[in-house]
Amino acid sequence: MARTPQSVSATPTDGGDLTRLVTRHQPLLERARTALRTREHWSPYPEDPRAYGPEAEAAGEAAFRALLGRPFELGQPGRDGTVGPAPAEGGERSPYGFELGISYPHTDPDTLLPAMAAALPAWRDAGPEVRAAVCAEILHRINARSVEFALAATHTSGHNPVMAFHAGAVHAQDRGLEAVAMALAEQTRLPARARWRKPQGDHVVDIGKTFTPVPLGISLVVANSVFPTWNGYPGLFASLATGNPVLVKPHPAAVLPLALTVRIARETLADTGFSPDLVCLAVERPGEEAARTLAVRPEIRLVDHSGTTAFGAWLVEHARQARVFTSGSAVNTLVVHSTGDYRDMLANLAFSVSLYSGQLCTSPQNLLIPRAGISTDEGHKSFEQVVADLGEALGTLLSDDNDAAAVLGALLGPAVSERVDLAQAGKLGHVAVPSRAVHHPDHPEADIRTPVVVALDAAREADRATLLTEWLGPVCFAVAVDSVDEALALLARTTRECGALSAGLYSTDREVERAMVAVCADVGVMLSVNLMGDWYISQSAVYSDLHATGLNPAGNAVYCDTDFVAGRFRTVGVRRYGGAV
Known part of the structure; x- marks a missing residue:
């Protein structure tokens, strides 16, 4: 029987509550790290919608319908207009034949990016364990709304019902958690504190050392319309877990799944005492080409792109101030x-x-x-x-x-x-x-x-x-x-x-x-x-399979290997004479 997700009643706002949040999510993160080591089958997110309770499907349907035909508010700084709701104004139209009628806030990057940068120090100083726990909490809250996310995937990307619930919801969540677990493992590979002693003639040199993971800076996630969450969550959560604020730039045809993600992330960050501006949304007006202008800004230090190989190559060539991860076209x-x-x-x-x-x-x-x-x-x-x-x-x-x-x-x-x-x-x-x-x-x-x-x-x-x-x-x-x-x-x-x-x-x-x-x-x-039965060449098992290799023109990003997370931070050491740490 599939596991029913447990509800979370606590809303941490201080150090003690953050400690409890870390304690609550620690078993989940350890289990994910074990699966990454063994490559066995495992997932904390049930694939069957019925596992979420008898009312989940109706509630998810109602929540999705309530989003249609309305403004989508996020409370981000720098709002300077609106995108949508009509397709001519940048609004979405379902591949199943109707307009979603949702309008989104457009923001001025000259205001938004400084606000995101200002949110970085407290997030950096929180440390890898706290960041991983907050990311796990974000994913937990997203998982509780999986039916709603599946409908968003259906009516932006044209998924069939099973594909929408799997790739549009729970498997995307798996990819996010996989990145968080891998990021936690890499950031804690070195000890936070160490004491170094060396005999030196008639005395011993005694030095205390600390090793602190330091994020690179603001991360830009450039998403596609086919799998906005499945392809978007690895970079989003890998960057966030390693201390980097994340600006999500959705494809104009598939904004809703990532807008929901950003809203939940912002709510969770605020509930846990961090600035919600650590995660923001950049929706573009028709013809704006926001990805091109944002990617080359000096504030952007990381770029995750999933889409055409041609644009990925453009990003690698022009966004030279950033580490660029690409996932592009393929001929299989x-x-x-x-x-x-x-x-x-x-x-x-x-x-x-x-x-x-x-x-x-x-x-x-x-x-x-x-x-x-x-x-x-x-x-x-x-x-x-x-x-x-x-x-x-x-x-x-x-x-x-x-x-x-x-x-x-x-x-x-x-x-x-x-x-x-x-x-x-x-x-x-x-x-x-x-x-x-x-x-x-x-x-x-x-x-x-x-x-x-x-x-x-x-x-x-x-x-x-x-x-x-x-x-x-x-x-x-x-x-x-x-x-x-x-x-x-x-x-x-x-x-x-x-x-x-x-x-x-x-x-x-x-x-x-x-x-x-x-x-x-x-x-x-x-x-x-020789795949037979009900397992197919197009499927990728999270925590077990590596998606892509980075060895051919289909892209340089691998979901999820150590390089995918390790390049998002660096480690700064401090030495103190006398053994103090």
């Missing part, structure tokens, strides 16, 4: 060589390319299949038969509109729809499995499409150019290759030139598997081998 490849369970493989592939309409950064795009076919437990299957059978598996999975909508979710916007139209029209290659429109029973205006599978040939130069481009959305390429060697060479080239976050292999041949492992190590991409 899966090699189909052979299988001992053909039907299970097809079902797994069908779900992998369908989940969230292929809009996941880890979704497989290029399926490389030998031109001569593959060996299976059902005998030899030709290239054409594999592609046709994949089409049948997609048809079985998505035959019912209600079921299909629950798997696919809605397309993010016109750019995704245009890519599907281009592929469906045969402009990219032979349409082996056509896409069809799916009717959502509750949201008839939602743009939902089943995947279109395009057959390509690796021997054709034009087809290779297509494969070296990210086609975010329900567009999948079945690619005929001459051999395993050609498949591995194409995977390596794609990853080196375009970046990749996942690679997959189906093979019963250990030599093929060893060759694939070697290539993936060489180009720096995580590999999944």
